[in-house]
Amino acid sequence: MRNIGQRPRESASAEKSRAGRVMHCFAVMLTAGIFPFLATADSGIVRTQESQGLFTITIFTPAEVSRGLPTDITVMIQSRDSGEVVMDADVELGFVPPVGVSFNPNDLICGSRGRIPVGLQGRPTGFSATHAQAANKLLYGASVMFPGAGNWQLRATVRRGSEAASASCVLPVSAPPSRLAAVWPCFALPPLAIALFACNQWLRNRQGRNLSGQFTS
Amino acid sequence: MSRVTEAIFLSWSTNPGLIFVLVVTSVIYLRGWLVLHRITPSRFPLWRLLSFLAGLVAFWFAIASPLDSISSLLLSGHMIQHLLLLSVAPPLVLLGSPFLPLLRGLPRTFARDGVGPFLVWPPLRKFARTLTHPAVCWLAMAVTLLAWHVPAAFELALRSPGWHKAEHVCFFVAALLFWWPVILPFPSRPIWPLWTRPVYLLAADLLNTLLSAILTFSEHVLYPTYAAAPRLFGTSALTDQATAGVIMWVPGSLVFFIPGAVLAIQYLSPSDSLVRPVRTGDGTVWLPPRSRARQVAQRERARFDVLAMPLIGQFLRAGSSRRMLQVVLLILAVAVIADGFFGPQVSSLNLAGVLPWTYWRAATVVALLALGNFFCMACPFMLPRELGRRIGLKPRPWPRWLRSKWLAVGLLVVFFWAYEAFGLWDKPIWTAWLILSYFVAAFVLDAFFRGASFCKYVCPIGQFQFITSLVSPLEVKVREPEVCASCKTHDCLRGNQQQRGCETELYLPRKRGNLDCTFCFDCARACPHNNVGLLAVAPGIELVRDPQRSSLGRFSRRFDVAALALVLVFAAFAVAASMSAPVLGLEQRLVHQLGLVSPLPVVTGFFLIFLVVSPVAGLVLAVMAGRSTARVATPIRELLSRFALALVPLGAAMWAAHFLFHLLSGYAAGWPVFQRAVADWGGRFLGHPDTALSAMRLGADSLLTLQTLLLAVGLLLTLYIGWRIARDYVPRPRSALRLLAPWAALVIALYLAGIWILFQPMQMRGLTGSL
Numbered sequence: 001m002r003n004i005g006q007r008p009r010e011s012a013s014a015e016k017s018r019a020g021r022v023m024h025c026f027a028v029m030l031t032a033g034i035f036p037f038l039a040t041a042d043s044g045i046v047r048t049q050e051s052q053g054l055f056t057i058t059i060f061t062p063a064e065v066s067r068g069l070p071t072d073i074t075v076m077i078q079s080r081d082s083g084e085v086v087m088d089a090d091v092e093l094g095f096v097p098p099v100g101v102s103f104n105p106n107d108l109i110c111g112s113r114g115r116i117p118v119g120l121q122g123r124p125t126g127f128s129a130t131h132a133q134a135a136n137k138l139l140y141g142a143s144v145m146f147p148g149a150g151n152w153q154l155r156a157t158v159r160r161g162s163e164a165a166s167a168s169c170v171l172p173v174s175a176p177p178s179r180l181a182a183v184w185p186c187f188a189l190p191p192l193a194i195a196l197f198a199c200n201q202w203l204r205n206r207q208g209r210n211l212s213g214q215f216t217s
Numbered sequence: 218m219s220r221v222t223e224a225i226f227l228s229w230s231t232n233p234g235l236i237f238v239l240v241v242t243s244v245i246y247l248r249g250w251l252v253l254h255r256i257t258p259s260r261f262p263l264w265r266l267l268s269f270l271a272g273l274v275a276f277w278f279a280i281a282s283p284l285d286s287i288s289s290l291l292l293s294g295h296m297i298q299h300l301l302l303l304s305v306a307p308p309l310v311l312l313g314s315p316f317l318p319l320l321r322g323l324p325r326t327f328a329r330d331g332v333g334p335f336l337v338w339p340p341l342r343k344f345a346r347t348l349t350h351p352a353v354c355w356l357a358m359a360v361t362l363l364a365w366h367v368p369a370a371f372e373l374a375l376r377s378p379g380w381h382k383a384e385h386v387c388f389f390v391a392a393l394l395f396w397w398p399v400i401l402p403f404p405s406r407p408i409w410p411l412w413t414r415p416v417y418l419l420a421a422d423l424l425n426t427l428l429s430a431i432l433t434f435s436e437h438v439l440y441p442t443y444a445a446a447p448r449l450f451g452t453s454a455l456t457d458q459a460t461a462g463v464i465m466w467v468p469g470s471l472v473f474f475i476p477g478a479v480l481a482i483q484y485l486s487p488s489d490s491l492v493r494p495v496r497t498g499d500g501t502v503w504l505p506p507r508s509r510a511r512q513v514a515q516r517e518r519a520r521f522d523v524l525a526m527p528l529i530g531q532f533l534r535a536g537s538s539r540r541m542l543q544v545v546l547l548i549l550a551v552a553v554i555a556d557g558f559f560g561p562q563v564s565s566l567n568l569a570g571v572l573p574w575t576y577w578r579a580a581t582v583v584a585l586l587a588l589g590n591f592f593c594m595a596c597p598f599m600l601p602r603e604l605g606r607r608i609g610l611k612p613r614p615w616p617r618w619l620r621s622k623w624l625a626v627g628l629l630v631v632f633f634w635a636y637e638a639f640g641l642w643d644k645p646i647w648t649a650w651l652i653l654s655y656f657v658a659a660f661v662l663d664a665f666f667r668g669a670s671f672c673k674y675v676c677p678i679g680q681f682q683f684i685t686s687l688v689s690p691l692e693v694k695v696r697e698p699e700v701c702a703s704c705k706t707h708d709c710l711r712g713n714q715q716q717r718g719c720e721t722e723l724y725l726p727r728k729r730g731n732l733d734c735t736f737c738f739d740c741a742r743a744c745p746h747n748n749v750g751l752l753a754v755a756p757g758i759e760l761v762r763d764p765q766r767s768s769l770g771r772f773s774r775r776f777d778v779a780a781l782a783l784v785l786v787f788a789a790f791a792v793a794a795s796m797s798a799p800v801l802g803l804e805q806r807l808v809h810q811l812g813l814v815s816p817l818p819v820v821t822g823f824f825l826i827f828l829v830v831s832p833v834a835g836l837v838l839a840v841m842a843g844r845s846t847a848r849v850a851t852p853i854r855e856l857l858s859r860f861a862l863a864l865v866p867l868g869a870a871m872w873a874a875h876f877l878f879h880l881l882s883g884y885a886a887g888w889p890v891f892q893r894a895v896a897d898w899g900g901r902f903l904g905h906p907d908t909a910l911s912a913m914r915l916g917a918d919s920l921l922t923l924q925t926l927l928l929a930v931g932l933l934l935t936l937y938i939g940w941r942i943a944r945d946y947v948p949r950p951r952s953a954l955r956l957l958a959p960w961a962a963l964v965i966a967l968y969l970a971g972i973w974i975l976f977q978p979m980q981m982r983g984l985t986g987s988l
Contacts, residue, residue, distance in 0.1 A: 063376050136228045136287070137227045
């Protein structure tokens with residue numbers, strides 16, 4: 001498994017280029033300071049990229065995954081040799097829930113079908129990822145609602161004919177953020193509109209007074 | 218085409234909010250452009266319209282096309298996206314001279330009274346002049362371009378969808394500012410001499426060249442995301458970065474060079490064809506020639522009329538259209554009754570549990586708020602009335618003592634109580650009985666009494682439709698009041714040999730608002746002067762005024778109508794609250810603590826408090842407090858009647874938020890239930906019902922955003938109507954504010970209660986997937 005937090009190896013020529021060095025240091029300092037272990041794709045980050053069998057599998061997820069909110073998980077399958085995107089594979093996503101997370105039967109996994117059954121802690125439960133569920137049709141996607149916080153283990157299994165490969169990663173699922181944070185602009189709308197209306201009324205009164213003053217004078 | 222290429226071309230993202238904004242902007246621009254084009258075709262030619270629309274399409278293409286999907290994998294794709302946002306969409310939009318068309322495209326009153334005072338406010342004009350100063354514009358673009366290409370900022374945008382949107386907004390706004398002094402959209406004036414424009418563009422190109430050279434010649438991947446992303450088309454990350462640099466350099470420079478050259482040639486050319494700014498009175502407001510402007514103003518006064526539209530207008534006016542819609546709903550009603558009686562008694566698996574409570578309620582409220590009272594038009598309960606008439610019963614007039622809304626108020630209170638107390642939504646057989654009894658009641662009442670007595674005085678659904686349609690944007694109205702002044706026959710009310718008149722006794726020239734109007738269009742068909750239309754109106758405007766209304770009188774004297782509005786508004790909150798977990802928990806605790814066998818007394822108490830006691834107490838206290846502080850002599854009964862009706866927009870918004878929750882969380886339940894019902898009746902051709910399809914796909918936060926937005930709009934419209942009513946009684950703003958303040962506090966309390974309810978966990982009715 002490739003550690004995606006590592007920077008790409010620099011070439012020898014780059015070391016010699018003064019301008020390149022300065023620019024590189026600048027870029028790395030700024031980037032590493034903020035996102036030390038993250039790289040992104042499809043509005044998310046690359047969680048893992050593994051080459052196994054005939055395939056190279058890359059798993060993307062959002063940077064932050066929260067319990068109880070729909071989360072898009074996408075997978076890109078490429079031919080290991082040519083790098084061409086593989087479009088006709090079957091991709092199954094499997095999950096191992098964290099220890100200590102209990103489930104309700106109604107906790108949903110969104111997407112085509114399937115849900116995490118009760119009491120299957122420690123055992124993976126799988127369902128399909130498809131192109132139809134991904135915004136970027138080069139990827140295989142599924143929308144998942146994690147019913148519990150903690151470190152989930154995610155495994156993508158790829159099959160095409162008799163060939164099979166899989167990649168896995170750990171997915172930290174956090175407690176959901178405040179729902180207020182998601183909808184605060186809607187709360188800002190009424191006070192803003194009322195302030196604008198008050199301003200409008202004040203201006204109309206003022207302009208009306210000025211106009212009548214002009215006529216009387 | 219290979220599968221990979223095909224997949225790329227299919228990778229469009231759907232963003233309903235963006236599409237809505239772009240469509241509304243286009244419609245407003247088009248509306249204004251049509252007016253201005255008629256006045257001065259030379260200043261607003263067709264190419265300006267096309268340019269503006271092309272600008273919006275370019276913006277949408279940048280945001281929603283496969284470019285957006287691919288931009289996270291390829292920097293070169295991302296660069297094309299940015300080029301569209303910086304150098305294609307903004308100049309095209311500005312070439313459309315959008316300021317005046319957008320202003321003229323807004324509703325006249327809103328443009329004049331709402332936007333107008335701001336446009337002539339000196340500080341704001343000074344700010345606008347500063348903002349569009351060439352130095353400020355150039356710097357805005359330069360800072361934006363440099364700041365967002367710093368790797369940390371670029372990575373932030375790649376990592377977070379929110380920051381990515383912020384980046385795009387920054388680019389688009391900065392580019393609009395940048396291109397402003399170059400294009401000088403009418404009626405802006407040049408601040409710097411015209412010869413500076415090519416220099417201005419050249420300076421921008423130097424900056425662009427610097428950035429693109431860094432990208433092109435860098436020997437390192439500047440943005441780590443692209444180093445880690447899977448490689449497409451056999452390109453390395455460095456090659457991709459160099460390609461992005463070349464795209465930024467060559468097409469990016471051409472975008473500055475070509476306009477710069479054109480402007481230089483124009484400036485040096487002896488036949489100066491530059492658009493000169495038109496100076497008028499205060500230097501910015503441009504007035505068309507008077508006679509032409511008057512003609513255009515007259516044409517503008519002809520409001521949007523659905524009945525005048527081709528096809529749709531013909532369809533609505535045709536007598537058979539209504540019957541056809543009624544028959545369709547009748548078939549659905551029969552299916553619901555049959556499945557309710559004989560199908561599985563599980564609401565989420567039964568047509569009687571899904572069709573009325575998940576689909577129909579949401580559809581009618583959405584139709585009411587977006588269009589008008591189209592459910593009453595297609596109401597299947599009207600068919601028994603026709604049957605009664607065909608079998609030769611002699612109807613008598615509706616008793617005089619029952620000619621008010623009090624009976625309907627009582628029925629609505631009972632219905633809301635029964636709905637929750639007996640869980641009507643959860644018992645298909647009860648739903649079937651309810652619909653069946655509705656048919657029987659409609660038949661009995663309309664067979665024995667004249668006109669549309671059932672609709673006007675009894676039908677609880679009709680009263681809901683009537684009250685909510687007071688905030689609908691469409692209204693059945695006369696087109697030209699002068700024509701009605703000379704009319705002697707009054708066919709719209711009395712009817713004629715070919716067509717009956719209004720059955721709810723509304724005389725069109727004195728009809729105001731949608732109350733009691735069933736959108737049957739009998740009046741439109743009966744009018745010999747073709748003077749009845751379905752016209753666009755400002756939602757809720759009829760609540761602001763208090764004229765004498767045909768068959769209704771003044772709203773200020775209709776306490777029964779006010780009571781009806783109060784019940785419906787407070788029921789919106791009570792019904793939604795009663796399905797939330799905290800309220801259900803509280804009810805259960807009370808049942809347990811009081812040692813009750815059934816929750817019926819607790820539910821009854823809850824509905825008594827929230828449908829009867831609190832509306833009356835809250836409104837009376839608020840109005841009395843406002844009346845005494847503002848020292849208004851108006852009878853309290855009159856104030857109560859008018860301020861109660863002003864609550865309707867907030868109530869309608871709450872109903873819509875509640876019903877949309879059911880629709881959007883259970884929208885997929887219909888098909889498997891329909892498959893199941895057809896299979897039960899012997900038809901296996903639809904396949905086996907797949908109930909797992911019913912899982913909620915819409916993001917919980919998207920739904921909550923939509924709901925809170927609806928509630929916010931309802932709150933604002935309610936407050937605005939309240940303010941206008943207060944000014945009606947007290948012309949001085951300060952005293953009006955005193956009259957309004959306690960009532961406004963009640964409104965805000967209701968809004969906050971609505972928000973609290975929306976944030977609570979809800980029961981997921983109609984979700985087969987949750988079984």
